Amino acid sequence: MKIGEAAISHLVEIAYNTGMSSGPMIAFFNSFGLNNPVVHMLDSKRRFANQAWRELNGSSELPEAINQILSPHHWPQDDERQRQIDNLNKALRIDGWVIEDNLGRLEVTPRSGLGGDAALRRLKDHGDLINHENLISRIRAIEKSVEASPADAIGAAKELIEAITKDIIEKAGQEPAKRASPSELVKHSLKCLDLASDKISDRARGVAAIRSTLTALSNIAHQLDELRGLYGSGHGRSSTSRGLEPRHARLAVGAASSLCLFLVETFEKHDLSK
Incomplete structure (x- = not known):
């Protein structure tokens, strides 16, 4: 995840205004992988945070x-915490990111239309009958x-197919x-x-095209499973497998x-027509 100067500036002020002392x-x-020596007093906490x-x-x-620096532990006043989140969100949107509150946990995700997919957004509006x-x-x-991690996205996409198909099968009894x-x-x-x-009538109009399309749907799942096996997050692969870029994940x-x-x-539609 990469952010710009405006977002970094906001994060510097957020870290400074938590009131944390130097240590x-x-x-x-x-705790996030940096290896700075612990000192009793920093020359400038803003410079260090930057x-x-x-x-x-x-x-x-x-x-x-970002989630932890904006946690209620550092910002016990809800109004002030929300103000900090809103201000940071404005800067993150410029970089193509947005903060979403998921039951109190802040998650930074790509803005709609940038890192995601239109079908994913439409999927969120469905599923009343699905889990x-x-x-x-x-x-x-x-x-x-x-x-942030194309390999993990490929693995998650494969799991999305598995979750939805299993739910449909189970709800069909x-x-x-x-x-x-x-x-x-x-x-x-x-x-x-x-x-x-094989249930499509031989007399159906465009039967060959219909059958080919339905077969192609299964092939999507098959090829995605193979791709996930080669590069995805399963089978011991690193979440940063070489050769994978966001365009592959998209x-x-x-x-x-x-x-x-x-x-x-x-x-x-099938369920409602019964």
């Missing part, structure tokens, strides 16, 4: 550091990692096969929605979220 301030930043935030800038630790809490938690995991692959789960969920390719997330949106919307 605790040094310990705070060192250097520390710059060292954290671009790292995966930065979002958590909505699970759906939202998966989407948040993707949004947090698309820019069936059990997902144990150790089923993502593509197998997609095929099973399509069958639950009466969309299995491709994977875009494909997965479009598939999931189609499944969720079809499920809702």
